[in-house]
Amino acid sequence: LRIDGATLRLVRLPLVTPFTIATGTMTEKVFPLLTLRADGLEGYAEGVMDPLPDYLEETVAGAMDLIARVLLPQVLGRSFAHPESLARAFAPWRANFMARATVEMAFWDLWAKSLGLPLQTVLGGAGEAIDVGVSLGIGPVAGTLERVATHLEQGYKRIKLKVKPGHDIALLEAVRHAFPDAHLTVDANCCYTLADSDLIRGMDDFALDYIEQPLAWDDIHDHATLQRRIRTPLCLDECIRTVDHARKALQTDAARVINIKVGRVGGHAAARQIHDLCQSFQVPVWCGGMLESGIGRAHNIHLSTLPGFTKPGDTSSASRYFTRDIIEQKLETEGGRMPVPKGPGIGVTLDLDYLGTATLSVQDFAA
Ligand code: OSB
Numbered sequence: 394l395r396i397d398g399a400t401l402r403l404v405r406l407p408l409v410t411p412f413t414i415a416t417g418t419m420t421e422k423v424f425p426l427l428t429l430r431a432d433g434l435e436g437y438a439e440g441v442m443d444p445l446p447d448y449l450e451e452t453v454a455g456a457m458d459l460i461a462r463v464l465l466p467q468v469l470g471r472s473f474a475h476p477e478s479l480a481r482a483f484a485p486w487r488a489n490f491m492a493r494a495t496v497e498m499a500f501w502d503l504w505a506k507s508l509g510l511p512l513q514t515v516l517g518g519a520g521e522a523i524d525v526g527v528s529l530g531i532g533p534v535a536g537t538l539e540r541v542a543t544h545l546e547q548g549y550k551r552i553k554l555k556v557k558p559g560h561d562i563a564l565l566e567a568v569r570h571a572f573p574d575a576h577l578t579v580d581a582n583c584c585y586t587l588a589d590s591d592l593i594r595g596m597d598d599f600a601l602d603y604i605e606q607p608l609a610w611d612d613i614h615d616h617a618t619l620q621r622r623i624r625t626p627l628c629l630d631e632c633i634r635t636v637d638h639a640r641k642a643l644q645t646d647a648a649r650v651i652n653i654k655v656g657r658v659g660g661h662a663a664a665r666q667i668h669d670l671c672q673s674f675q676v677p678v679w680c681g682g683m684l685e686s687g688i689g690r691a692h693n694i695h696l697s698t699l700p701g702f703t704k705p706g707d708t709s710s711a712s713r714y715f716t717r718d719i720i721e722q723k724l725e726t727e728g729g730r731m732p733v734p735k736g737p738g739i740g741v742t743l744d745l746d747y748l749g750t751a752t753l754s755v756q757d758f759a760a
C-alpha cells in the first residue's frame with residue numbers, strides 16, 4: 394500500500410467540564426489529527442500528547458514538528474505491506490512514542506480499509522461491544538459522590554477516582570461507605586513517592602481493584618518495591634511506553650495489571666505485543682484513554698476487543714467530554730457497554746463541517 398498524501402491538522406475541542414488530575418486541570422483538548430491517503434482511501438489517527446509535558450515528556454508542538462518534518466517524509470511515497478513494517482521505519486528514533494503512534498495508527502486504519510475489514514478484525518479482536526468505566530477527576534467530595542451515583546446508575550462497569558496527596562483516604566472512605574459494592578479503582582498520576590508507602594498501604598482497606606501509577610512516570614523499580622509493601626494490585630500507565638517496559642514490570646512484579654493506551658506505546662503493533670506478553674504472564678489489561686476525540690476513541694474501542702482486555706476501559710461516552718465531536722457517528726454507551734463502530738477500518742468518518750470550526754492549523758503533504 395503506497396502512501397500518496399497526508400494532512401496534519403491541529404485541532405481544539407472545548408471540554409464539557411474541566412478535568413483535574415494530580416498534575417493539573419484541562420479545560421480543552423488540543424491535539425494533532427493526521428490523515429494518510431492511499432488508493433483513494435483515508436486513514437485517521439490523533440496524537441495523545443498534551444500541550445505541556447505534564448503527563449509524559451512529549452508535547453503537542455514537539456510532536457507536530459516531528460510528524461511534519463521527520464516521520465511523514467519517511468513514509469510519503471513509500472509502500473508498506475503491513476503496519477509493522479511502517480513501525481520499523483521509526484525504530485531508530487528515541488522515545489516519542491505518541492508521535493510515532495499517530496502515524497502508525499493512521500496507517501492501520503488505512504490498511505484495514507484497503508482490505509475491506511474492520512480494524513478489530515485485523516488486530517485479532519472480536520465482539521460487538523466492550524465494557525467501559527469512567528475516570529472521575531479531582532473535585533469536592535460531595536460532588537464526586539453525586540457523580541459516582543449517576544455513572545453507576547448509567548451502568549458504567551467501574552469507577553476510577555483520581556487522587557492526590559490530601560485528596561485520597563477521606564475521599565475513599567466517603568465513596569466506599571456510600572457504595573459498598575462498587576468496582577472502584579484510583580489513579581494517582583505519579584504524585585506519590587515511596588515515602589508515602591504507609592498512606593498507600595492504607596488504601597488496602599477499600600477493596601480497590603487496583604491502584605494506578607502511584608509513583609514516578611519513569612520508575613518501574615520503585616513500583617516493584619511498593620508492591621511488596623501493599624496488598625492491592627498495582628496497575629502501571631505512564632511507566633509502560635514500550636514492550637520492554639512491560640516485560641521489566643511483569644518480571645519484577647511491579648504491575649499486576651497494565652493500562653494499555655495505544656497512543657502512548659507507539660501504536661497498535663506495540664499495544665498488541667504488550668497485550669500478548671501480559672496474557673503469557675496471566676496479567677489482565679484494560680484500555681486507557683486521554684480524553685480523545687472520536688478518532689482516538691474509535692481506535693481504542695477496536696483495540697479493546699482483543700481477548701486479554703478483561704477489565705473495563707476508560708472509553709466512555711463522547712458526550713461526557715464534548716458537546717460536539719469531530720466524527721459523524723455518536724460514540725455513546727448503553728448500560729456500560731460501548732458498541733464497536735461498524736465498517737472497514739475504525740468505522741467512523743470525519744464531520745468536516747465541525748472539524749473546520751475546530752481546526753487551528755492545516756498542513757498538506759503530497760508524495
Ligand atoms: O492517567 O489515565 C490517565 C486523562 C488524561 C491524562 C491521563 C489520564 C486520563 C484519564 C482519563 O484518566 C481517561 C479518559 O476518560 O479518556
Ligand code: MG
Pocket residue numbers: 580582605606630631652681
Ligand atoms: Mg492513568
